Amino acid sequence: MDLLQASVNDKYLALARTVRHYLMTRWLETERRQTELQSKAVAYLSAEFLLGRQLDNSLLATDLEEIAAESLQGLGIELDELRTVEVEPGLGNGGLGRLAACFIDSLATLDVPSIGYGIRYEYGIFKQTFVDGRQVEQPDNWLELGSPWEFPHPEAAVTVNFGGHTEKTADDDGREVSRWVPGWSVEGVPYNYMVPGYQNGRVNTLRLWSARATKAFDLQIFNAGDYTEAVRAQTFAENISKVLYPEDSTPQGKELRLQQQYFFVACSLRNFIEDVLPAGYDLHKLPERITFQLNDTHPVIAIPELMRILIDERGWNWDEAWDVTNQVFAYTCHTLLPEALEVWPTSLLEKLLPRHLEIIYRINKDFLARVRETYPGDEMRARHMSIIAESPERAVRMAYLATVTGSKVNGVAALHSQLLRDKVLKDFSDMEPEKFTNVTNGVTPRRFVRLANPGLSGLITEAIGDGWVTDLDRLSELEPLADDSGFLSRFREVKAANKARFADVMEARDGIRVDTGTMVDAMVKRLHEYKRQMLKVLHIVSLYEQVKSGALPIEKVTPRTFVFGAKAAPGYRMAKEIIALINAVGRTVNDDPAMQGRLTIVFPPNYNVTLAEKLIPAADLSEQISVAGKEASGTGNMKFALNGALTIGTDDGANVEIRELVGDENFFLFGMSEPEVERVVSAGYEPASFYDKNAALRRALDLIASGAFSDGRRGEFEPIVANLLEQDRFLVLADFQSYMDAQARVDTAYADQDAWTRSAVLNVARTGFFSSDRSMRDYLDRIWHAEPVSIDVSS
Numbered sequence: 001m002d003l004l005q006a007s008v009n010d011k012y013l014a015l016a017r018t019v020r021h022y023l024m025t026r027w028l029e030t031e032r033r034q035t036e037l038q039s040k041a042v043a044y045l046s047a048e049f050l051l052g053r054q055l056d057n058s059l060l061a062t063d064l065e066e067i068a069a070e071s072l073q074g075l076g077i078e079l080d081e082l083r084t085v086e087v088e089p090g091l092g093n094g095g096l097g098r099l100a101a102c103f104i105d106s107l108a109t110l111d112v113p114s115i116g117y118g119i120r121y122e123y124g125i126f127k128q129t130f131v132d133g134r135q136v137e138q139p140d141n142w143l144e145l146g147s148p149w150e151f152p153h154p155e156a157a158v159t160v161n162f163g164g165h166t167e168k169t170a171d172d173d174g175r176e177v178s179r180w181v182p183g184w185s186v187e188g189v190p191y192n193y194m195v196p197g198y199q200n201g202r203v204n205t206l207r208l209w210s211a212r213a214t215k216a217f218d219l220q221i222f223n224a225g226d227y228t229e230a231v232r233a234q235t236f237a238e239n240i241s242k243v244l245y246p247e248d249s250t251p252q253g254k255e256l257r258l259q260q261q262y263f264f265v266a267c268s269l270r271n272f273i274e275d276v277l278p279a280g281y282d283l284h285k286l287p288e289r290i291t292f293q294l295n296d297t298h299p300v301i302a303i304p305e306l307m308r309i310l311i312d313e314r315g316w317n318w319d320e321a322w323d324v325t326n327q328v329f330a331y332t333c334h335t336l337l338p339e340a341l342e343v344w345p346t347s348l349l350e351k352l353l354p355r356h357l358e359i360i361y362r363i364n365k366d367f368l369a370r371v372r373e374t375y376p377g378d379e380m381r382a383r384h385m386s387i388i389a390e391s392p393e394r395a396v397r398m399a400y401l402a403t404v405t406g407s408k409v410n411g412v413a414a415l416h417s418q419l420l421r422d423k424v425l426k427d428f429s430d431m432e433p434e435k436f437t438n439v440t441n442g443v444t445p446r447r448f449v450r451l452a453n454p455g456l457s458g459l460i461t462e463a464i465g466d467g468w469v470t471d472l473d474r475l476s477e478l479e480p481l482a483d484d485s486g487f488l489s490r491f492r493e494v495k496a497a498n499k500a501r502f503a504d505v506m507e508a509r510d511g512i513r514v515d516t517g518t519m520v521d522a523m524v525k526r527l528h529e530y531k532r533q534m535l536k537v538l539h540i541v542s543l544y545e546q547v548k549s550g551a552l553p554i555e556k557v558t559p560r561t562f563v564f565g566a567k568a569a570p571g572y573r574m575a576k577e578i579i580a581l582i583n584a585v586g587r588t589v590n591d592d593p594a595m596q597g598r599l600t601i602v603f604p605p606n607y608n609v610t611l612a613e614k615l616i617p618a619a620d621l622s623e624q625i626s627v628a629g630k631e632a633s634g635t636g637n638m639k640f641a642l643n644g645a646l647t648i649g650t651d652d653g654a655n656v657e658i659r660e661l662v663g664d665e666n667f668f669l670f671g672m673s674e675p676e677v678e679r680v681v682s683a684g685y686e687p688a689s690f691y692d693k694n695a696a697l698r699r700a701l702d703l704i705a706s707g708a709f710s711d712g713r714r715g716e717f718e719p720i721v722a723n724l725l726e727q728d729r730f731l732v733l734a735d736f737q738s739y740m741d742a743q744a745r746v747d748t749a750y751a752d753q754d755a756w757t758r759s760a761v762l763n764v765a766r767t768g769f770f771s772s773d774r775s776m777r778d779y780l781d782r783i784w785h786a787e788p789v790s791i792d793v794s795s
């Protein structure tokens with residue numbers, strides 16, 4: 001095909017293949033070196049990897065960006081045109097999935113031997129569209145045009161068994177053992193993705209598994225004329241890796257979800273033990289060679305799977321197997337919502353994984369014996385700590401299984417880890433305090449500063465050199481420039497240019513007009529009541545109500561563009577209602593001439609990594625307003641601060657550490673602290689009392705209920721208002737006034753652009769800590785104890 005006929009996608013694929021070819025030698029060298037050294041490595045087991053687009057990151061990692069742009073120019077092709085056709089692999093829901101992607105980037109850049117293991121979903125996170133302001137999900141057929149970044153290895157396929165039953169037999173020395181007689185099986189085909197380190201020659205691997213039938217096509221049945229039956233096995237098998245579950249907090253407990261979890265875990269352990277480790281490797285030494293990091297509870301079925309392999313396949317005795325299993329797993333918890341902790345009914349495990357259930361029962365029996373030994377006579381504690389829940393139905397508490405077995409358990413921010421110790425996993429922390437630690441999340445500065453914000457990157461590099469890209473603590477060298485008016489005005493120019501770029505993207509992508517002369521006030525994250533998008537809505541509605549009622553002269557309103565980005569889990573009704581309300585308020589306020597364009601609501605559909613990369617550098621204000629004690633960490637908060645946005649937030653998750661580092665004067669703190677929330681809730685929280693005593697709040701809620709945002713239809717958003725007045729589980733009404741006061745402080749601060757910019761520069765200078773490189777160094781020191789191994793690219 002010659003250039004003239006080539007489509008933009010053809011040209012993009014050609015460039016991608018050129019870059020990947022360049023990386024191939026380094027990939028092979030990394031593999032060779034690792035096989036030669038067999039040094040301790042990290043396997044990151046995650047059901048989600050929210051990778052984002054790959055081309056730019058690969059060009060940066062290989063330092064080929066300039067050459068590529070020039071050579072393409074020579075062919076009359078714009079690099080920018082090619083990068084926009086790339087489809088981002090949406091193999092994740094939100095925070096947890098994106099964190100996994102940042103972590104494997106940092107592991108490669110820190111030269112740590114490591115491998116990511118996950119699922120190659122054929123359909124990623126749904127595409128979000130709005131119909132009359134309501135979310136409608138479209139399938140994400142991201143592989144439609146193929147992906148140049150994946151390498152299938154059908155020759156390394158793994159067979160995974162399911163179902164069947166177990167039977168007691170005797171092994172050759174007459175010991176009674178249990179043997180699994182599976183009912184059916186599928187095959188897992190590995191697809192390898194390159195994970196290039198930043199200009200260090202290392203290319204680690206991300207191995208994602210795709211399911212297919214062991215026997216794809218049954219010719220006999222076909223010849224007998226039953227065509228659907230002939231391919232039934234194939235469709236059935238493929239279903240396992242067909243689609244990502246779009247929930248990010250409330251597990252639906254679907255059988256297929258458990259099948260997905262066991263599928264990728266069984267493939268990954270088999271692959272590591274039989275393909276990565278040298279033949280004949282003595283698995284008693286496994287702890288010296290690998291740590292399997294469990295990214296939340298989703299891969300925890302790996303624990304009984306390793307026990308099964310060591311006992312049933314390798315013939316080890318229980319203690320031998322337990323001793324190794326106890327050392328090779330570590331567990332990271334990413335949530336505080338009790339409903340987000342997965343429990344699997346024993347009835348389902350009995351059906352799908354009978355042998356694993358037996359092993360879990362045995363782990364629990366031994367554990368409860370230890371509990372009773374440590375706390376004699378305290379049956380209540382034993383019942384509380386049991387891995388097996390007896391009610392509402394008999395089920396396995398996966399977080400408890402991970403905590404009992406893992407060598408280490410960590411939360412993802414200091415407050416979160418403390419709440420795990422003091423509340424969620426208190427009994428376990430009391431019993432084995434040394435097992436619990438914290439590793440505060442981080443984000444990769446390559447994608448979220450160097451690539452997303454070239455203007456700011458240039459400014460920083462000019463001032464302190466480019467060492468910050470791999471050593472983000474160096475940002476602190478910018479501190480003195482916060483008092484340099486020249487630097488401040490350059491900094492403001494960069495922000496203004498990023499706003500203009502964002503406005504162009506909004507125009508081209510969604511036909512949305514953004515006034516770049518306004519403050520960009522951004523709230524982008526999954527839609528969840530604990531994240532309190534409703535508090536943001538009440539701020540906007542209250543401002544609107546005050547202007548409309550004449551209480552607030554329009555000239556006193558700071559021109560703002562409120563940018564929302566949020567997907568709701570398809571089954572989460574209240575979340576979908578709130579999305580509809582945000583769009584309804586947007587439609588009303590944006591079109592109201594009385595507002596003279598001073599307040600604009602922008603809610604682009606389908607918020608994803610690619611859109612985040614354009615919005616975050618353009619933002620002035622970062623909304624991190626969850627109720628204290630509910631957001632485990634947050635990572636968007638870190639990305640905004642590193643790109644010079646100021647944060648308005650509660651003392652929740654990593655906000656606490658951001659505020660401690662940037663200083664109270666550079667952070668708009670509001671709301672109750674976690675202990676205060678606890679006190680209000682345990683004292684019995686009456687949301688309606690806040691409605692009664694706060695006129696501005698009452699008027700805002702009444703305006704929503706009045707139908708003002710729904711063409712007069714009163715009942716339209718009644719469920720939202722009723723829920724706030726009756727339950728308000730996440731204390732929106734209780735924190736309303738403190739939030740409004742903080743927003744007034746924001747207005748005042750924003751009026752003094754010099755002071756605001758100085759504060760923004762200090763936010764950048766003081767948040768180098770939130771690099772995922774630092775997170776990885778903490779995991780290496782506290783949990784993995786693996787050493788970097790440099791790859792010499794000259795060979």
Ligand SMILES: CCc1ccc([C@H](C)CC(=O)N[C@@H]2O[C@H](CO)[C@@H](O)[C@H](O)[C@H]2O)cc1
Nearest residue numbers: 095096248249251334412631632633634635
């Ligand atoms: C089974 C349903 C399900 C799916 C995903 C999850 C994730 C744990 C939810 C998640 O993404 N948690 C977020 O993880 C981020 C990375 O650590 C944190 O920064 C966020 O605070 C946390 O909400 C829970 C339950």
